[in-house]
Structures are given as C-alpha cells and as structure tokens.
Amino acid sequence: MSALPPYASTGQRIWHYTFRYGICGAIFFYLIMPILVIIPLSFNAQDFFTFTEKMLKLDPEGYSTKHYKDFFTNSDWQLALKNSFRIAPMATLLATAFGTLAAIGLSQPHVPFRRAIMAILISPMIVPLIISAAGMYFFYTRINLQGYWSIVLAHAVLGTPFVIITVTATLVGFDKSLTRAAASLGATPIRTFFKVQMPLIIPGVVSGALFAFITSFDEVVAVLFLGSAKTKTLPWQMFTGLREQISPTILAVATLMIAISIMLLTVLELLRRRSERLRGITPT
Amino acid sequence: MASDLTTHDGQPLHKSLAKALRREKLRALVLIAPLLLFVLITFVSPIADMLFRSVENSIVPKTLPGTTRTLQSWDALGEELPGEEVYASLADDMMLAQELKIHTRLGSRLNYDQPGIASVFRKSGRQVKKIDSSAHLDGFIQSNEIWTKPESWANLRKNGLWPGAFPASSTAWSNWVRFMKSDEGDDVDLSEKTPSGLAYSALYFDLQKLSDEQWRQLTDSDNETTRAMFNGLREASAQFPAANYKEQFLDMHDGWGKLDNWRTLHRLSPPIVDSYYWASVDRERTSDGVVHKPENERIYVKLFVRTILMSALITLMCILLGYPIAYLLATLPTRTSNLLMILVLLPFWTSLLVRTSAWKVLLQQQGVINNILVWLGVVGDDGRLALINNMTGTVITMTHILLPFMILPLFSVMKTISPSYVRAAKSMGASDWTSFRRVYFPNTIPGIGAGSILVFILSIGYYITPELVGGTKGVFISNRIAYHISSSLNWGLAAALGSILLVAVLILYWAYDRIVGIDNVKLG
Incomplete structure (x- = not known):
C-alpha cells in the first residue's frame, strides 16, 4: 500500500485512491472536524451555536471575541479556572512523586508479587470513573474528608497509573551497565541515581507528570461527586453548562483548552525525541 | 562444590x-x-x-432494635399479623426514632423495597407520642408499689439475669435512656426517674418467657428488694389488663395491618441483606421466594443489556474506522505517518468535555450538520434529523472519543508486521484480497483484541458523554448509578449496580492482562 507499483491495474489504482483519499480521508475528517469546527464558532458574534450568514461571508461583523471576554470577566468561570489551577498541580505533584518511586521499584529485576502489585497500581485507570467516584464519595463522607483535599487525593490516585506507565517505559530501555559503571568508579547508589539514572528518566517523569496534570485538569466525575460550588473546576463548570443552559462561552473555553492540548502534545513529542536521543536511538 | x-x-x-x-x-x-x-x-x-x-442494612436493626428482635419469632409466611409483643416494641422503638427524627430516613430506606411504607412511618411518627402505654404499668403498680420507685429498675439492672433473660426490657431501657438524653440534654439525671410505660410493657413480655428456674432465682433472691419486686408477680401478671398496642397502631395507620409491610420489615431485619442485588436484576424477595418485579418496573436488566450492546456497537465502529487508519499509518513512510498521527493524537489529547460539547453543537436540531443537510436539500427544514439525545448521539460521540484507543494498539501491532509476508503471498499468486484475508489480517488480530477490550472496558463505564448527548434512550448503567447517588439517594442500590459493573470490568481487565499484559499499555 505504501506506494502504488507501476504495474498496478486500473482496478488496483481505483481502490488505492479510494482507500487513501476517500475512506481514510473521511475518517480523518470525522476525527478532526469536531475540534476544528468549534474554533471559528467560538468567535461568533451571535449567541448561536451554528454559523451565521455573516460568518459564512467572512464579514468581520460576524465575528467577535465577546465570548472570550465573558470567560475572562465572569466570576463563575474565573473561580473554576482558579480552582483547576489549584487542584491540578497538587495532584500532579503527588502522583508524580509516588508514581516515579514505584516505577523505579517495579523495574528492579526481582520484585515479589510484581504482577499483582502492578494490577492494583494500574486499576485506577481501568475501573470506571463512576465507580471510583462513587466509592470515594461514600468513603470520604464516612471519614469526613471533603472539599479541596478530597479532590486532590482523588485526582492524584487517578493520575498515578499514567506516571507509572510512562516512567516504566523509559526504564525499560535503560542500560544497566551505566549504573554498574558508575558504581565501579566509586559512586554511591544515591549519587548514581541523581547523576546517571535521573537525567535519563527525566523525560519519562515529565511526560508522566503531564499526563497526570491533564487527567486532573480534564476530570469531571470525581469533582461532581466530591466537590461543591466552591470547589468547582473548569470541566465542572462546562459540564453543568452543557447540561443546563448551554452558553457560547463554553466554546471559547473549549478553544482555549484545545490550545492547551496542542501545547502539551508538542512538549510531549519534544520530550520523546530528547529521550530517544539520550538513549542513543535515532528519533523517528 | x-x-x-x-x-x-x-x-x-x-x-x-x-x-x-x-x-x-x-x-x-x-x-x-x-x-x-x-x-x-x-x-x-x-x-x-x-x-x-451494597449489602449493608444496619439502619433497620439500629433504628428498630426491639422490633427487629421480636419479629424474629413471627411466622412471616403465615397469614397472621404479628402479636401484641411486636407492636409494643414497635411503639417503643418509634418513640425514640421520632424523638431523634430518624424514622423518616428508615421509612425511605424501606420504601425502596416496599413502596408506600415511607408514608406509614412518616404519619405514625407524629402520632406515636400519643400512644397509651399505661396498661402494663398499672398492673405492675397494683402488684407492688415498689415498681413506682426508681430503685426497682436500678435493682433489676444489677440482677445476674439482666440483660440475658430480659432482652426486651434492656432494649427498652437503653431506648428510654437515649430518649431522655435527647429530650433533656446529655447530663439529665435518671437516677430519680422510672422509665416510661413502654419499658414496663417490654418487661411484662420478658416475664412471660422466664422459665420456672429463673422465676425461682428471682423470688428466692438474697436481695430483699428483688424478692419484694417479684414475689407474687407471676400470678399477678396473669391478671394484668390486656395491652392494646396493635389496635392503637391500626388506628394510627392501616399500613400497620398490611402483611406485606410486616414481611418487608421482617426480611430487612438483618444487618446484612441481599435485597439491593435482587433489585439490580429487577427481582425482589417476597413470601413466595425471589420473583420478577412487575413488567413496568423492570429497568435494570434492560439497561445492563443496552450498556453491553451499545458498548459492543461502539467497539465495532471503532474497529471499522480504526483499522483503515492504523493500516494507513503503519504503511506510509514515517515522515508522513508521523504527520497524520497528529490528527489521531490531537483528539486523544483534547479534553473530553471539549469533544463532547463539539458534538453537542454539531448534532443539535439547529446545529451545523442539520443546517448543512437542509442547505444541501437532503432533508427538508421540517424533517431535521434527531441526531442527539438518543442512541445515535451516544454512538457517534463515543466512537469519536474512543477511536484513538483502538488506533494506537492496532498501529503498534501493524508496525511489526513485515511487508514481505504480503509480498510473499502475492508472489505465490494470491490476489490482493486473498493476501489480505489469509496473511495480513490474521497477523493483526492481537491488535484488534487489545484495542477492542480497551475500548469496551472504557465504554461500558462511561458516564459524562451519555449523560450529555444520550437523552433518555442513549444512557448507560453508569448514568443510573449517578442518578441513585445524587438524586434518589438510594446509595445501596447505586452500590449494588456499581459492584455488578465493577465485576464485569474486572473480568475484562483480567482478560486484557492475560492477552496483552498491563505492562504493555502504551500512551501515544
């Protein structure tokens, strides 16, 4: 499929182009179109969720930034934004610290009950959010833990599997002879860790942290159950907005969040390349 | 060596x-x-x-400690209402419950299993204070004046037979102590008070059950007060005026005369019950054993089936749409495929709510898709398609959200398939289709398996997206769980439904671990 051979028959040619530009093109369109559509819609001068005639004629009057202004001046949205940035970094910190340590432990050659431990540690990613959130809601009410910290703990535990997976992935390619070399030159295990191992796994740790951050930043079910109007986050505000009175400000927020995703994606890609370069693999 | x-x-x-x-x-x-x-x-x-x-039921035995105990000896399968003793303990328990204002909560709990019983409890709570409990009290006082004195109860409680031989009295006593503390504050002095008439009734019923040996112990006691209290009491108690708690309760609310209410109470007396699980599969325990609920109340089995079918449909859609893309990405030159990979990873990285709101905007009746269709003349302005708030909306949106989870594992499997396999097949005369069907496709099955389990696991537990685009017809079991947690407050049922879902997910998780290995999960 990679390239059409010169001897291809007409039928093969037709199929080749239909597949590549017809079928795959349509699926790519399906994947990306919803995300692209809301970007221009967020600049709609009207409070509609569809393109107005003026927008289609590219008339500047059809466009405005009023939904963005609303986002930056509305106290509800500002509170949500502030809460999101208060909760996510704390959850990321906890998840990354615990997760990195555990990943290093798990990649040792002899770990008793490795499979069972791994299954438990990854389970927050697998168990449906509604069940995790319900369980936490029941349990945290029982032990009287509410508000900010209950959400931080919930988000931290939901983010740890991502940290473990990414850090373990960088450790898999880790050359053990490097630590042995360091040891043979007289470095203590701690010095070896900070001078040799740490610089090599740092890209994995950072991408794990990014995953944990986005998990918390995007999470809504746990916030819905554990939080209140005081601890509402951006997804909380979007969710209630979508469920009750849908306002076009949501599209402005969505566009901003797409920008954040693109930024994160770029950082991750750069990290991946750096990590591969450090480990002596040519970037692909 | x-x-x-x-x-x-x-x-x-x-x-x-x-x-x-x-x-x-x-x-x-x-x-x-x-x-x-x-x-x-x-x-x-x-x-x-x-x-x-999901199995906890302590609210019933805790709120009605006396009633749940006395009900144990009642024949729930018979056609007779419980006896006077049960009604007496009910009066005692209710007296405390309405003071602590917990009788309505108990009513709502029982209402999950016996609709209508909540109002019985609510209405009786107000009237139970007026209940006349003097019958047995008068009897005791007539038999010996000592029963009016506080030291009689203090003495009774010091007796070696308390609380073993006086189960009802000890419950009534502690109910009374709690009542007084709630009514008059924690530091109320009870040493100068005798309990209410309800405690005397409880004592009366306990006395009926004492054996000859126990009576002898009491009447021949070394303690003078005890002898005074119990000498002649056995004969006198036979002449006590009859209690009429049952009659009073029946006057209060005719729900207390319904056998079904009593059977429910009897069934829910233990601290651990399985009733929520039966409710989760649209069944209930009755005197005839476990039976189906009436046709119009059966919702959960249907909802579970719908969740599974829709998840399977979404998984299938993901395979159909993900396979060509993964194939294209795996066979294109690296530079181009990396570029196209962004189109897969961008939706993957975009907030779930952003994607859901995008679809909500696109699929609305007045939304972009319908507008384009009307403009193209495919549908008339009055024939706009209902694409949202139904199953269609859920399937379209969830397929979009979960598609990357199918593409990524498929891609990593297809990357490892050497192109020489297909070339070899073709060189031996296989057509394009045959070489795909017999050589390429079988090699991709592990990827399909991994992606399918992942998509299916994620799909059956989804809550946010069905809630926003599913309306009433396109929602999953998760939405029902959320409803029971935050709206109907039937936490037990929510927990039971959640546990069933959890077991399903854990089985799939185990299968995934066996087939793919959780170590091999990759993120982009």
Whole structure:
C-alpha cells in the first residue's frame, strides 16, 4: 500500500485512491472536524451555536471575541479556572512523586508479587470513573474528608497509573551497565541515581507528570461527586453548562483548552525525541 | 562444590547471594510501598466501602432494635399479623426514632423495597407520642408499689439475669435512656426517674418467657428488694389488663395491618441483606421466594443489556474506522505517518468535555450538520434529523472519543508486521484480497483484541458523554448509578449496580492482562 507499483491495474489504482483519499480521508475528517469546527464558532458574534450568514461571508461583523471576554470577566468561570489551577498541580505533584518511586521499584529485576502489585497500581485507570467516584464519595463522607483535599487525593490516585506507565517505559530501555559503571568508579547508589539514572528518566517523569496534570485538569466525575460550588473546576463548570443552559462561552473555553492540548502534545513529542536521543536511538 | 565457595569475608557464597537478593527485593518493595499504600487507602478502600454498602442494612436493626428482635419469632409466611409483643416494641422503638427524627430516613430506606411504607412511618411518627402505654404499668403498680420507685429498675439492672433473660426490657431501657438524653440534654439525671410505660410493657413480655428456674432465682433472691419486686408477680401478671398496642397502631395507620409491610420489615431485619442485588436484576424477595418485579418496573436488566450492546456497537465502529487508519499509518513512510498521527493524537489529547460539547453543537436540531443537510436539500427544514439525545448521539460521540484507543494498539501491532509476508503471498499468486484475508489480517488480530477490550472496558463505564448527548434512550448503567447517588439517594442500590459493573470490568481487565499484559499499555 505504501506506494502504488507501476504495474498496478486500473482496478488496483481505483481502490488505492479510494482507500487513501476517500475512506481514510473521511475518517480523518470525522476525527478532526469536531475540534476544528468549534474554533471559528467560538468567535461568533451571535449567541448561536451554528454559523451565521455573516460568518459564512467572512464579514468581520460576524465575528467577535465577546465570548472570550465573558470567560475572562465572569466570576463563575474565573473561580473554576482558579480552582483547576489549584487542584491540578497538587495532584500532579503527588502522583508524580509516588508514581516515579514505584516505577523505579517495579523495574528492579526481582520484585515479589510484581504482577499483582502492578494490577492494583494500574486499576485506577481501568475501573470506571463512576465507580471510583462513587466509592470515594461514600468513603470520604464516612471519614469526613471533603472539599479541596478530597479532590486532590482523588485526582492524584487517578493520575498515578499514567506516571507509572510512562516512567516504566523509559526504564525499560535503560542500560544497566551505566549504573554498574558508575558504581565501579566509586559512586554511591544515591549519587548514581541523581547523576546517571535521573537525567535519563527525566523525560519519562515529565511526560508522566503531564499526563497526570491533564487527567486532573480534564476530570469531571470525581469533582461532581466530591466537590461543591466552591470547589468547582473548569470541566465542572462546562459540564453543568452543557447540561443546563448551554452558553457560547463554553466554546471559547473549549478553544482555549484545545490550545492547551496542542501545547502539551508538542512538549510531549519534544520530550520523546530528547529521550530517544539520550538513549542513543535515532528519533523517528 | 559450590557450597564450599566463600566470599572474601568468609560467608558461603550461596548465603551471601541469597542475602543480596533479599536486600534487592526489599529495596524494590520499599520503593513501591508508598504508592501502594496511597492507592490502597485512597482508591481500594473506597471501592471496598462501596461493595460493603451494597449489602449493608444496619439502619433497620439500629433504628428498630426491639422490633427487629421480636419479629424474629413471627411466622412471616403465615397469614397472621404479628402479636401484641411486636407492636409494643414497635411503639417503643418509634418513640425514640421520632424523638431523634430518624424514622423518616428508615421509612425511605424501606420504601425502596416496599413502596408506600415511607408514608406509614412518616404519619405514625407524629402520632406515636400519643400512644397509651399505661396498661402494663398499672398492673405492675397494683402488684407492688415498689415498681413506682426508681430503685426497682436500678435493682433489676444489677440482677445476674439482666440483660440475658430480659432482652426486651434492656432494649427498652437503653431506648428510654437515649430518649431522655435527647429530650433533656446529655447530663439529665435518671437516677430519680422510672422509665416510661413502654419499658414496663417490654418487661411484662420478658416475664412471660422466664422459665420456672429463673422465676425461682428471682423470688428466692438474697436481695430483699428483688424478692419484694417479684414475689407474687407471676400470678399477678396473669391478671394484668390486656395491652392494646396493635389496635392503637391500626388506628394510627392501616399500613400497620398490611402483611406485606410486616414481611418487608421482617426480611430487612438483618444487618446484612441481599435485597439491593435482587433489585439490580429487577427481582425482589417476597413470601413466595425471589420473583420478577412487575413488567413496568423492570429497568435494570434492560439497561445492563443496552450498556453491553451499545458498548459492543461502539467497539465495532471503532474497529471499522480504526483499522483503515492504523493500516494507513503503519504503511506510509514515517515522515508522513508521523504527520497524520497528529490528527489521531490531537483528539486523544483534547479534553473530553471539549469533544463532547463539539458534538453537542454539531448534532443539535439547529446545529451545523442539520443546517448543512437542509442547505444541501437532503432533508427538508421540517424533517431535521434527531441526531442527539438518543442512541445515535451516544454512538457517534463515543466512537469519536474512543477511536484513538483502538488506533494506537492496532498501529503498534501493524508496525511489526513485515511487508514481505504480503509480498510473499502475492508472489505465490494470491490476489490482493486473498493476501489480505489469509496473511495480513490474521497477523493483526492481537491488535484488534487489545484495542477492542480497551475500548469496551472504557465504554461500558462511561458516564459524562451519555449523560450529555444520550437523552433518555442513549444512557448507560453508569448514568443510573449517578442518578441513585445524587438524586434518589438510594446509595445501596447505586452500590449494588456499581459492584455488578465493577465485576464485569474486572473480568475484562483480567482478560486484557492475560492477552496483552498491563505492562504493555502504551500512551501515544
């Protein structure tokens, strides 16, 4: 499929182009179109969720930034934004610290009950959010833990599997002879860790942290159950907005969040390349 | 021999090695321990708590301690209402419950299993204060004046037979103490008071059950007060005026004369019950055993089936749409495929709510898709398609959201398939279709399996997206769980439904671990 051979028959040619530009093109369109559509819609001068005639004629009057202004001046949205940035970094910190340590432990050659431990540690990613959130809601009410910290703990535990997976992935390619070399030159295990191992796994740790951050930043079910109007986050505000009175400000927020995703994606890609370069693999 | 080898400090080598291995294991565990503890406390124990809540029923025996005990000897399968003793303990329990204002909560709990019983409790709560409990009290006082004095009860409670031989009286006594503390404050002095008439009724019923031996112990007691209290009481109590608690309750509310209400109470007396699980599968326990609920109340089995079918449909859609894309990405030159990969990863990285709101905007009746269709003349302005708030909306949106989870594992499997396999097949005369069907496709099955399980697991537990685009017809079991947690407050049923869903997911998780291995999960 990679390239059409010169001897291809007409039928093969037709199929080749239909597949590549017809079928795959349509699926790519399906994947990306919803995300692209809301970007221009967020600049709609009207409070509609569809393109107005003026927008289609590219008339500047059809466009405005009023939904963005609303986002930056509305106290509800500002509170949500502030809460999101208060909760996510704390959850990321906890998840990354615990997760990195555990990943290093798990990649040792002899770990008793490795499979069972791994299954438990990854389970927050697998168990449906509604069940995790319900369980936490029941349990945290029982032990009287509410508000900010209950959400931080919930988000931290939901983010740890991502940290473990990414850090373990960088450790898999880790050359053990490097630590042995360091040891043979007289470095203590701690010095070896900070001078040799740490610089090599740092890209994995950072991408794990990014995953944990986005998990918390995007999470809504746990916030819905554990939080209140005081601890509402951006997804909380979007969710209630979508469920009750849908306002076009949501599209402005969505566009901003797409920008954040693109930024994160770029950082991750750069990290991946750096990590591969450090480990002596040519970037692909 | 190996065992003769020693290290430089004189230790046998095998011992030294074993020690090093042990130390290594310990170090690994020490590194893992913080996270393991963290996950156990913040994640596993909440889930264990939920499992426990799905069978927990302590509210009934705690709110009605006397009634649940006396009901044990009632024949729930018979056609007779419980006896006077049960109604007497009910009066006693209700007196305390309405004082603590917990009788309505109990009513709502019982209402899940017996619709209508909540109002019985609510209405009786107000009237139970007026209940006349003087019958037995008068009898005791007539038999001996000492029963009006506080020391009679103090003496009784010091007796060796208390509380074993006086189960009803001891419950009534502690109910009365709690009542007084709630009514008059925690520091109320009870040493100068005798309990209410309800406690005397409880005592009366306990006395009826004392054996000859126990009576002899009381009447021949070394304690003078005890002898005075009980001498002649046995004969006198036979002449006590009859209690009429039952009649009073029946006057209060005719619900107390309904056998079904009593059977429900009897069935829900134990602290651990399975009723929520039967409710989760549209069944209930009655006097005829476990039976189906009436046709119009059966919703959960249908909802479970719908969740599974729709998840299967979404998984199938993901295979159909994900396969060509993964194939294209795996066969294109790296530079181009990396570029196209962004189109897969961008939706993957975009907030779930952003994608859901995008679809909500696109699929609305006045939304972009319908507008384009009307403009193209495919549908008339009055024939706009209903694409949202139904199953269509859920399937379109969820397929979009879960598609990357199918493409990524498929892609990594297809990357490893050498192109020479297909070339070899073709060189031996296979057509394009045959070489795909017989050679390429079988090699991709592990990827399809991995992607399908992942998509299916994620799909059956989805809540946010069906809630926003599913309307009433396109929602999953998760939405029902959320409804019971936040709206109907039937937490037990929510926990039972959640536990069933959890078991399903864990089975799939186990299968995924066996087939793919959780170590091999990759993120982009």
